[in-house]
Amino acid sequence: MEKVTLSAVVHKEGKWYVASSPDTKVASQGRTVDEALKNLEEAVELYVEETQITPKSEPTLLAKIEIRNERRDSNPIGA
Numbered sequence: 001m002e003k004v005t006l007s008a009v010v011h012k013e014g015k016w017y018v019a020s021s022p023d024t025k026v027a028s029q030g031r032t033v034d035e036a037l038k039n040l041e042e043a044v045e046l047y048v049e050e051t052q053i054t055p056k057s058e059p060t061l062l063a064k065i066e067i068r069n070e071r072r073d074s075n076p077i078g079a
Contacts, residue, residue, distance in 0.1 A: 004055060007062065013029075028043045
C-alpha cells in the first residue's frame with residue numbers, strides 16, 4: 001500500500017470542525033479537530049478507492065494574507 005501525503009484545512013462552523021482536502025476536494029466534519037481529520041482521512045480513502053484517482057502527493061501551500069478592512073461594523077468572515 002502506497003502512502004500519499006495530502007494537505008488538509010480545518011475551520012470551525014458552529015459547534016463542528018470541518019476538515020477539507022484541497023488536493024481532492026473532499027470534506028468531512030467532527031466535534032473536535034482530531035475527529036474531523038480522522039473522518040477526512042476515511043473520506044479521502046473512500047474517494048480514492050471509488051474513483052481510482054491517485055491524488056498528487058505534493059502538499060498544497062497554505063499561507064496567510066492580510067487585507068484592509070475599512071468597515072466599522074467589522075464582523076469576522078464566517079462568524
